[in-house]
Structure formats: C-alpha cells, structure tokens
Amino acid sequence: MLMIRAEEPRDRAAVFRVNELAFGRPGEAQLVDALRGGAQPTLSLVAEQDGQVVGHIFFSPVTIESSAGNQTALGLAPMAVLPERQRQGIGSQLVRAGLDGCRQLGQPAVVVLGHPEFYPKFGFVPASGFGLRCEYPVPDDVFMALELSPGALAGRQGLVKYGPEFAKL
Numbered sequence: 025m026l027m028i029r030a031e032e033p034r035d036r037a038a039v040f041r042v043n044e045l046a047f048g049r050p051g052e053a054q055l056v057d058a059l060r061g062g063a064q065p066t067l068s069l070v071a072e073q074d075g076q077v078v079g080h081i082f083f084s085p086v087t088i089e090s091s092a093g094n095q096t097a098l099g100l101a102p103m104a105v106l107p108e109r110q111r112q113g114i115g116s117q118l119v120r121a122g123l124d125g126c127r128q129l130g131q132p133a134v135v136v137l138g139h140p141e142f143y144p145k146f147g148f149v150p151a152s153g154f155g156l157r158c159e160y161p162v163p164d165d166v167f168m169a170l171e172l173s174p175g176a177l178a179g180r181q182g183l184v185k186y187g188p189e190f191a192k193l
C-alpha cells in the first residue's frame with residue numbers, strides 16, 4: 025500500500041537516498057538538507073510503500089521580483105522516486121498531495137523547473153504565460169507555473185529567484 029505523508033526526522037537518511045538514486049548524484053539530496061535548515065516555509069512529503077520511503081517531494085520559497093513589489097511563492101524542487109518504482113503513478117500522487125499542502129499553507133502559486141511532459145497534467149503551464157522569467161537560462165517550456173487560486177499571479181510579471189542554496193547545484 026502506498027501512503028503519502030509529511031516527512032519526519034527519522035526519514036532523513038531515506039530521503040537523501042531516494043534523491044541520490046533518482047538523480048544519480050548527491051547534489052539534489054544535499055540541496056534538500058541545506059533547504060531544510062535555511063528556508064521558510066518548506067513542505068516535504070514522502071511516499072511510503074510497505075514501510076519503505078520510495079519517493080519524496082520538496083517545496084521551498086522563491087521570490088518573484090516585479091514592478092508591483094516582491095512576492096513569495098513556492099518552488100517545487102526537487103522531487104524524486106526510486107528508479108525501480110518510477111512510472112507507477114507515485115510521482116503524480118506526490119505532486120497532487122504537495123499542491124494541496126501548498127494551498128493549505130496559503131501560498132499563491134508554485135513554480136517548477138522540470139520535465140515538460142510531466143507537470144502540465146497537474147495544471148502547470150509555461151511560466152512565460154504569466155510574464156515570469158527564470159533567473160537561470162532555460163528553455164521556455166521547462167519553467168512552469170501554477171496559480172493556487174485564480175488570478176494569484178495577475179500583475180506579478182517579473183524575475184523568479186530561487187534561494188541561494190540552489191546556486192550550488
């Protein structure tokens with residue numbers, strides 16, 4: 025049985041392992057450790073199957089710098105599912121539960137830098153449609169945004185900045 029739940033302190037090593045195996049390098053796992061200590065608010069969920077952590081999703085603040093002033097939203101990053109458990113719907117359940125959690129935190133919007141085949145099914149669209157630019161030079165379709173309430177990004181066009189922890193990736 026698969027369960028999506030909030031990450032607890034005892035999950036830390038397993039979360040590191042899931043990220044390291046999914047990405048094939050330790051950078052994203054180390055990023056999660058750095059963000060846990062420094063960013064506020066964060067949302068961290070795990071997918072547990074038969075007592076084992078098989079997936080993880082993390083959200084931390086980004087700043088939208090616009091002429092209307094700065095606004096905080098959440099960035100979805102990273103997310104990971106153990107290689108042998110991918111393409112079984114686990115990642116999708118993590119995204120859906122994560123977005124619900126972001127809504128409960130009262131956040132206006134979520135941005136993500138990732139696979140353009142995966143995120144649109146949850147409502148993500150190219151962030152450029154909201155006039156948002158990514159601070160990193162990336163193709164238009166990989167930087168996506170989702171309003172958690174209608175119109176939350178209206179008039180907020182500008183540059184999206186990730187936390188300083190991301191610069192090390």
Ligand SMILES: CC(C)(COP(=O)(O)OP(=O)(O)OC[C@H]1O[C@@H](n2cnc3c(N)ncnc32)[C@H](O)[C@@H]1OP(=O)(O)O)[C@@H](O)C(=O)NCCC(=O)NCCS
Pocket residue numbers: 046047102103104105106109110111112113114115116117137138139141142
């Ligand atoms: C991306 C990821 C979290 C998806 O988790 P998942 O449990 O496999 O996702 P689901 O089973 O719910 O959905 C599968 C869909 O994800 C997408 N997907 C999965 N793996 C993918 C990959 N390596 N590249 C591109 N898209 C991928 C596909 O659209 C796939 O749909 P399909 O099976 O119909 O082709 C997982 O593949 C993963 O951990 N990948 C390695 C790390 C990573 O890239 N993280 C995301 C960074 S944005």
